[in-house]
Amino acid sequence: MQITKSKTAFDEAKKVIPGGVDSPVRAFKSVGGTPLFIEKGEGAYIYDIDGNRYVDFVQSWGPLIHGHCDEDIQDAVIDAVKKGLSFGAPTTVETELAKEICEMFDSIEKIRFVSSGTEAVMSAIRLARGYTNKDDIVKFEGCYHGHSDSLLVQAGSGAATFGTPSSPGVPADFTKHTLLAKYNDIQSVKKCFENSQDIACVIIEPIAGNMGLVPAEEEFLEELRELCDKNGALLIFDEVMSGFRAHLKGAQGLIKTKPDIVTFGKVIGGGMPVGAFGARKDIMDKLSPDGPVYQAGTLSGNPVAMNAGLASLAKLKKNPTIYDKLEMLAKRLTDGLKEAAKQNDIPLQTCVRGSMFGFFFNDKEVKNFDDALKSDTKMFAKFHSKMLENGVYLACSQFETGFICTKMDEKLIDDVVKTAEKVFKEIS
Ligand SMILES: *Cc1c(COP(=O)(O)O)cnc(C)c1O
Numbered sequence: 049m050q051i052t053k054s055k056t057a058f059d060e061a062k063k064v065i066p067g068g069v070d071s072p073v074r075a076f077k078s079v080g081g082t083p084l085f086i087e088k089g090e091g092a093y094i095y096d097i098d099g100n101r102y103v104d105f106v107q108s109w110g111p112l113i114h115g116h117c118d119e120d121i122q123d124a125v126i127d128a129v130k131k132g133l134s135f136g137a138p139t140t141v142e143t144e145l146a147k148e149i150c151e152m153f154d155s156i157e158k159i160r161f162v163s164s165g166t167e168a169v170m171s172a173i174r175l176a177r178g179y180t181n182k183d184d185i186v187k188f189e190g191c192y193h194g195h196s197d198s199l200l201v202q203a204g205s206g207a208a209t210f211g212t213p214s215s216p217g218v219p220a221d222f223t224k225h226t227l228l229a230k231y232n233d234i235q236s237v238k239k240c241f242e243n244s245q246d247i248a249c250v251i252i253e254p255i256a257g258n259m260g261l262v263p264a265e266e267e268f269l270e271e272l273r274e275l276c277d278k279n280g281a282l283l284i285f286d287e288v289m290s291g292f293r294a295h296l297k298g299a300q301g302l303i304k305t306k307p308d309i310v311t312f313g314k315v316i317g318g319g320m321p322v323g324a325f326g327a328r329k330d331i332m333d334k335l336s337p338d339g340p341v342y343q344a345g346t347l348s349g350n351p352v353a354m355n356a357g358l359a360s361l362a363k364l365k366k367n368p369t370i371y372d373k374l375e376m377l378a379k380r381l382t383d384g385l386k387e388a389a390k391q392n393d394i395p396l397q398t399c400v401r402g403s404m405f406g407f408f409f410n411d412k413e414v415k416n417f418d419d420a421l422k423s424d425t426k427m428f429a430k431f432h433s434k435m436l437e438n439g440v441y442l443a444c445s446q447f448e449t450g451f452i453c454t455k456m457d458e459k460l461i462d463d464v465v466k467t468a469e470k471v472f473k474e475i476s
Contacts, residue, residue, distance in 0.1 A: 049437050053097045057085040078445045079429040081436075089116025091455035094441060102441035103464055105450040109443075110257075110289050110314040113374075113403060114363060115455030121318045124359035128352040135351065142349040145358045148365070149316075149326060152297055155285075155306045159326030160335065161349040165288035165313025166194025168323030169251070171343045172309045173198065175325070176249035176282045178341035179334050186240045186250040186281075188231045190259030190417025190447075193251060193286050193311075197222045231256060231416040232264060234271045241279050249282040249309070250275070254299035257289040257449035259420045261399045261406025269305040276308075282331070288313035288323065289449065294402040295371055296364055302401070318360030320353035370454060374403035377461050378452045382407060384465030391469075392476035394427065403452040420447060427475070434471040440464055 061068035069075045069083065076083045084096040092115050094104045104116070114121060128141075146159050162168050173185060173196075185198065193199040197218045213223045227244060230236040231252075241247060250272060256262040276283040285307035287298040292315035295301030300310075308331060313323040326332065336342045347353075364370060382398035382405050389396035395411035408414050409424035409431075428446040435442055443450060 049100055050098050051082060051084060051096065051100070054085045055082050057097060058082050073443075073445060073448070076444045078425065079432045081433055083444075084436075084441075091115045091117070092453055092460060100439070102436070102439050103456075103460060104441045105452075106441055106443050107451045107453055108319060110293060110449075110451055111317060111319050113293065113315050113451070113453055114318075114360060115453040118360075118363075118455075120363055121356050121359045124318075124355040125320070125352055128355040131351070133350075133352060134347060136346060139349070139351045139354070141351055141354040141358060145354050145361070148358065148361055149312075149324070152365075153300060153310065153326065155300065155308070155310055155328070156326035157329045158332035159324050160332070160343070161354070162323040162325070162343075162345050163321045163347050163350070163353075164194070164323045165286075165311065166196055166323070167345070168288065168311040168313055168325045169193040169199065169284075169286055170196035172284055172311050172325040173249065173251065174343065175327070175331065175334060175341050176284060176309060178339075179331050180248040180280060180282060182246045182248035182281070184225045184227055184244045184247045186227045186229055186237060186247060188229050188252055188256075188417075190231055190262070190420060191251075191253045191256055191286070192258035193253075194288075198226050199251075201226045201228060230418075231259075231262065232268050233416065234268055234275070237272060237275055241275060241281075247279060247281045249284050251284040251286055253286045253290065254303065254305070254307075255290040255294050255401050255404065257404060257406075258447065259417045260408055260414060260423070260447050261401065261404055261449045262414055262416065262420065263299075263399065263401055265415075266303050266305070269303060273305050282308040284309045284311065286311045290401070290404065291315060292361065292364060293404050293451070296368065299401075315360065316357050317353050318356035318358075320350075320356040321347075322350075322353045322357050371402050374452045374454065375400060377456055377458065378403060378405040380458065380461045381405060381452070381464060384461070385468050388465060388469040388472045392472040394472060394476055405450045405452065407450075408446065430475040431471060434474060435467065438467045438471065440467055 058068050067075045087095045087097045200215050201223050227240040291298035291312045309327040311325045334341045378400040397408040397410045399406045409427040414420050425446045
């Protein structure tokens with residue numbers, strides 16, 4: 049496989065863009081090699097600028113549940129573009145999309161649109177603080193909530209200690225209000241509540257997708273709900289990834305626990321930059337202009353992006369069995385990978401939630417970030433690069449989630465499994 053054009057393009061990009069990329073994971077640092085520069089997509093496939101074709105399990109990191117160049121979404125975008133790109137004034141399509149989502153989620157009576165997941169979560173946190181008049185927040189090791197200052201606190205520090213920033217440029221003063229807890233470990237959350245009477249909210253990915261795929265246990269979420277209620281804190285579900293991916297209603301379609309605030313991104317924009325956060329009326333009414341909590345955006349609710357999101361969600365809603373099919377394909381893939389790995393004595397843990405799938409090169413089940421970190425990342429890097437050489441584009445890190453799209457079928461999955469069988473033999 050030739051990737052000379054991608055290599056040249058990467059060298060050129062590095063001269064004028066830090067690391068050659070506009071988002072760090074794209075640089076392939078954790079697996080080595082050259083990131084591919086993409087020319088175009090088509091259904092389940094992407095093509096690089098050297099003309100190689102790949103089955104795409106990244107799908108722009110989640111948004112493209114209908115695959116590339118879906119005609120209905122393209123038509124919706126083109127129609128909108130012809131009427132103008134942006135007005136900075138209300139359009140009816142915002143209300144339409146808002147209605148769709150409020151109808152879908154019991155936990156949401158009002159919603160506001162922004163332009164990214166980062167912005168959605170950052171605003172949700174401000175709203176929770178404004179609503180409760182408290183400053184501290186609890187987040188979990190290994191959960192990613194975008195790159196805003198107070199959320200750039202990760203693993204490393206023990207549970208229930210005040211977080212230290214994980215990036216230079218974030219003052220420790222900004223993260224001293226962020227308490228860290230351990231995923232699926234309710235004791236660690238109890239400790240946070242013992243250490244602070246000032247907790248505004250607990251934020252969690254109810255199906256974690258940013259440490260690999262690690263779902264929260266139902267009982268754990270129930271206990272979180274109780275702890276929040278008992279202490280007057282809000283529970284935020286970050287469904288930027290799991291929303292419309294794990295199920296039409298995200299994690300909330302699969303579990304009983306109800307959050308106070310929900311954040312969205314990725315699929316909600318159908319491939320365009322959209323984020324959103326929603327909650328009950330009494331919480332959302334604290335937002336400016338009705339309430340005192342300020343939040344704004346020049347391109348928020350952009351009509352082109354709203355039309356893409358609406359078209360994407362309409363297709364999902366019209367076809368409720370779609371998630372069964374996506375989950376069946378995801379299971380077929382992970383079962384195939386697991387069997388192929390086993391035949392070569394490679395331990396592999398797999399997990400599926402709707403169209404989301406994950407696999408760890410790990411001999412134990414992964415329930416939290418510490419477990420995930422014990423995975424064999426060298427083995428992952430070898431697997432990733434060989435699969436890529438054989439036309440399969442997987443996320444370039446052991447700690448990411450893979451995605452199935454509606455343009456995939458059993459034949460495509462079986463071919464990928466065959467490729468994996470060959471690759472496992474080579475790397476074992
Ligand atoms: C991707 C992601 C974000 C950040 O969204 P951006 O659109 O990249 O800013 C936040 N939370 C979760 C759970 C995500 O997966």
